[in-house]
Amino acid sequence: MTASTGQPHTRKPEPLEFDKPRVSIATPEYRYDMQGEMPEAERVERAMKSFVKDFGRTAAIYMESCIHCGMCAEACHFYEVTKDPKYTPIWKLEPFKQAYKREYGPFAVIYRALNLKQKVTVERLQEWQQLIYDSCTVCGRCSLMCPMGIDIAALVSQARHGMYAAGLIPHELWSVTERARLEGSPLGATPKVFKDRLEWLSDDHEVEIPLDEPDADVLCAMSSIEIMKYPDSVVATARIMNHLGVSWTFRLDGYEATNFGLLSGNAAAQKLLTMKIVDAAVACGAKTVILPECGHAYTALRWMGANMYGQPLPFRVMHIAEFLAEQVREGKLRLKKVAKSATFHDPCQVVRRGGAIEAPREVLKALGVELHEMYPTKGTNWCCGGGGGVVANHRADELRYKTFKLKMEQIEATGAELPVTTCANCRQTFDDGQAHFKWDRKMHSLLELVADNLIEDES
Amino acid sequence: MDLLEFARGPALQWSVSIFIVGVLWRLLGVFLLRSKKDLSEPRNPAAWKGLRLIALRSWPRREFLEGTAFGEVMGYAFHVGFLVSLFFFAPHVLFFADVARGLSGTDLQGLIGFRWPTLPNGIITLLSAISVAALLAVLVHRLVNPVKRLISNFDDYFSWFVTFAPLVTGMAAFAHLAGWPYERLLAYHLLSVELLLVWFPFGKLMHAFTIFAARGTTGMIFERRGASL
Structure with missing residues (x-):
C-alpha cells in the first residue's frame, strides 16, 4: 500500500476521466x-471516537x-x-473489535487495566484501509451467512x-x-x-424534460454515472414519465442521487447530499421521489434518508424498478415483448439489502423475456465486485477483476442472451x-429496456 | 476442608455468583445502550416477523452449505452432546435437585415448576464421546484452517478448553478412571465446571445468550426492509 503523509484536506480533487469504461478520477x-x-495519536483517537460515536x-x-x-469467509x-x-x-x-473491547465494551475497564487488548495504532489502521475499502463492497452477503446473525456489512460502514x-x-x-461536497x-x-x-438530450431525442417545476407529484433523481456515462438513462426516465402522464420534474437543487458520503464514511457529506434531494422534494411538494438505477443511492435515501432528516420523510421513496413494477401491476405500463432470454444481476443494495427483490423480475416478466436465473440468485447472488466505492478505487482494480470472473462464469452458465441489471x-x-477481459x-x-419497448397509447 | 468440599462449597458458590453477576453485567452493558429509532418508512411494518431469523439461521442456506458443512455438523455434534449430557445425565439432575433444595427448600418441581426425565447412562456416554470427538475435530480445524487460525485469539482456545475439560473430567469420573480416587475425579469435574462458569461471562461462551439478540436484531432490521433473511 502506498501512502503519503500529511496531505492537507484543502488539496483540490484531481481531474475526472470520462473516456474509460468507468467514470472516475484520473489514475492518480x-x-x-x-x-x-x-499527529498519529490524534488519527487513532479520531477513528475510535467516530467509530464509538x-x-x-x-x-x-x-x-x-x-x-x-x-x-x-x-x-x-x-x-x-x-x-x-x-x-x-x-x-x-479486527482493529475495531479490538477498540470496542478495550474502550467501550462492558468489560473495557478490565481489558485496559490488564492490557488484554492492545491499543490500536495508526499503522494497524493503515494496514486495514485496504481491507475495509478495497476488498469490501458492503454487499452484505456475509451478513446472510453469519450463523450468529451479525450484520457484518453494517459494521464495515460504521468502521468507514x-x-x-x-x-x-x-x-x-x-x-x-x-x-460532491x-x-x-x-x-x-x-x-x-x-x-x-438535459437541454442537449431533450433536443437530440425530442423528448420533453421538465426542469425546476415549482410543483410536481414526482421528483426524479439521477446518478452521476448515468448523467455522464449513460445519458440514455436520463432520456429513458423522461420518456417513461411522460408516457405515464405523471406530473414530474428534475430539479437543479436536488438531482444528484449518488452519495459518496455514504461510501467513504463521511457522514456529514452523506447528510448534505441527502438533504439536497429532501429539500428539493419538499420545495416542489413531491409525493414521490424516484431514485435512479443506483444501488447505494437507494440505501442512502430509502433506508437512511429519514434518519438523516430527523423525521419521517414527507414523501415516498422508490427505486425506479419498484416504480416500474408498480405501474405494470396497475396496468398503466404496457410493454412490447422482447423475444429474447435474459438473466438478471441483482444489485446488492437494491435486492439483498434493499428488499426490492421481485420488482425487477416483475418488469422483466412484463417485457416477456425468458428469464434464466443465475445460481446463486436474488439475495445470495454474487456482487459485481464494484460496489461500496471499490470500482472508483484504482488500487483495487486487480482484485476486483478477479471477483468479476465469478460474474462472467455465472452469466455464461445461464446461456441467456441479455444480461440485465438495475444499477448504473x-x-x-x-x-x-x-x-x-474482452468479454x-x-x-x-x-430502465432503458423498458423505455425502448413502451407501447404508445393508440388513443 | 478437602478438595471435594472446596469444590462443592465455596468454589461453587463463587463461580455461580461470578457467572450470574458477569452475565448480567455484560448483557446490561449492551442492552442499556441507546438504540436510535429507525424513521424510514418500513416495507413490512410487522418487523417482529423477522424474529424468525432466530430459527432460520440455525442452518445455512443451500448456497452456503458446501463451504460450511463441516463447521455446522461438528458444531451441532458437540453442542447436542454437551447439552444433553448436562441436562439429562441422572447424577446431574440429582445435583440440580440438591441445588434446588438448597435454594428453596423444595425439589426442582417446586423451584421451577417442572422436572424432566433422565437418559440411560449408555446414551449419555455415547453423546459425550461424540461431543469430545467433535470438540477435538474443531480444535484441529481451528489450528489448520487458515481462516480460523488467523481470526482466532486466546478466547477461542480458552473457551474451547473450559468446554472440553468438564466433558473429559465427567467421563473420567463416571468411568472411575483406574488408579484415581472417585472423590478426586469428582472434585476435578466440579472444578472444571466452575472454571467454565467463571470464564463464561468474559469470553465467547456468552454467545449462548447473545445469539438470540444478534439474530433477532438483524431479523427485525432486515424484515422491516423486506431484505433477504
Whole structure:
C-alpha cells in the first residue's frame, strides 16, 4: 500500500476521466491515502471516537456475538476468488473489535487495566484501509451467512466513519466525495453540466424534460454515472414519465442521487447530499421521489434518508424498478415483448439489502423475456465486485477483476442472451470488466429496456 | 476442608455468583445502550416477523452449505452432546435437585415448576464421546484452517478448553478412571465446571445468550426492509 503523509484536506480533487469504461478520477500519479495534518495519536483517537460515536445497542450486540467460526469467509467474493484468509469479512473489522473491547465494551475497564487488548495504532489502521475499502463492497452477503446473525456489512460502514475521521481513506474516494461536497456531484455532473445535458438530450431525442417545476407529484433523481456515462438513462426516465402522464420534474437543487458520503464514511457529506434531494422534494411538494438505477443511492435515501432528516420523510421513496413494477401491476405500463432470454444481476443494495427483490423480475416478466436465473440468485447472488466505492478505487482494480470472473462464469452458465441489471454502478463495473477481459457480453439497463419497448397509447 | 468440599462449597458458590453477576453485567452493558429509532418508512411494518431469523439461521442456506458443512455438523455434534449430557445425565439432575433444595427448600418441581426425565447412562456416554470427538475435530480445524487460525485469539482456545475439560473430567469420573480416587475425579469435574462458569461471562461462551439478540436484531432490521433473511 502506498501512502503519503500529511496531505492537507484543502488539496483540490484531481481531474475526472470520462473516456474509460468507468467514470472516475484520473489514475492518480501519486496516491494520497492519508488525508489531513495531524499527529498519529490524534488519527487513532479520531477513528475510535467516530467509530464509538455511532455505537448503539445493535452494533454492541454484534460485537459481543462473534464466535470466530470463520464461516463468513465462504460468503465473500474476495475470499472466494483468492482464498486469502485476510479477506474474511469479520477480520476486516479486527482493529475495531479490538477498540470496542478495550474502550467501550462492558468489560473495557478490565481489558485496559490488564492490557488484554492492545491499543490500536495508526499503522494497524493503515494496514486495514485496504481491507475495509478495497476488498469490501458492503454487499452484505456475509451478513446472510453469519450463523450468529451479525450484520457484518453494517459494521464495515460504521468502521468507514472512523477511517474517514482519521483521514485514512483511499484517495479516490476522498477525492470524489470532496467533489460532491464542493461541486454538488462526485463525477462532474454539476448543476450547470446537468442543465446543459438535459437541454442537449431533450433536443437530440425530442423528448420533453421538465426542469425546476415549482410543483410536481414526482421528483426524479439521477446518478452521476448515468448523467455522464449513460445519458440514455436520463432520456429513458423522461420518456417513461411522460408516457405515464405523471406530473414530474428534475430539479437543479436536488438531482444528484449518488452519495459518496455514504461510501467513504463521511457522514456529514452523506447528510448534505441527502438533504439536497429532501429539500428539493419538499420545495416542489413531491409525493414521490424516484431514485435512479443506483444501488447505494437507494440505501442512502430509502433506508437512511429519514434518519438523516430527523423525521419521517414527507414523501415516498422508490427505486425506479419498484416504480416500474408498480405501474405494470396497475396496468398503466404496457410493454412490447422482447423475444429474447435474459438473466438478471441483482444489485446488492437494491435486492439483498434493499428488499426490492421481485420488482425487477416483475418488469422483466412484463417485457416477456425468458428469464434464466443465475445460481446463486436474488439475495445470495454474487456482487459485481464494484460496489461500496471499490470500482472508483484504482488500487483495487486487480482484485476486483478477479471477483468479476465469478460474474462472467455465472452469466455464461445461464446461456441467456441479455444480461440485465438495475444499477448504473454495477453496469459500469460490467463495462469495465467486459473491456478488461474482452468479454463479448454487454450489461443492459432495465430502465432503458423498458423505455425502448413502451407501447404508445393508440388513443 | 478437602478438595471435594472446596469444590462443592465455596468454589461453587463463587463461580455461580461470578457467572450470574458477569452475565448480567455484560448483557446490561449492551442492552442499556441507546438504540436510535429507525424513521424510514418500513416495507413490512410487522418487523417482529423477522424474529424468525432466530430459527432460520440455525442452518445455512443451500448456497452456503458446501463451504460450511463441516463447521455446522461438528458444531451441532458437540453442542447436542454437551447439552444433553448436562441436562439429562441422572447424577446431574440429582445435583440440580440438591441445588434446588438448597435454594428453596423444595425439589426442582417446586423451584421451577417442572422436572424432566433422565437418559440411560449408555446414551449419555455415547453423546459425550461424540461431543469430545467433535470438540477435538474443531480444535484441529481451528489450528489448520487458515481462516480460523488467523481470526482466532486466546478466547477461542480458552473457551474451547473450559468446554472440553468438564466433558473429559465427567467421563473420567463416571468411568472411575483406574488408579484415581472417585472423590478426586469428582472434585476435578466440579472444578472444571466452575472454571467454565467463571470464564463464561468474559469470553465467547456468552454467545449462548447473545445469539438470540444478534439474530433477532438483524431479523427485525432486515424484515422491516423486506431484505433477504
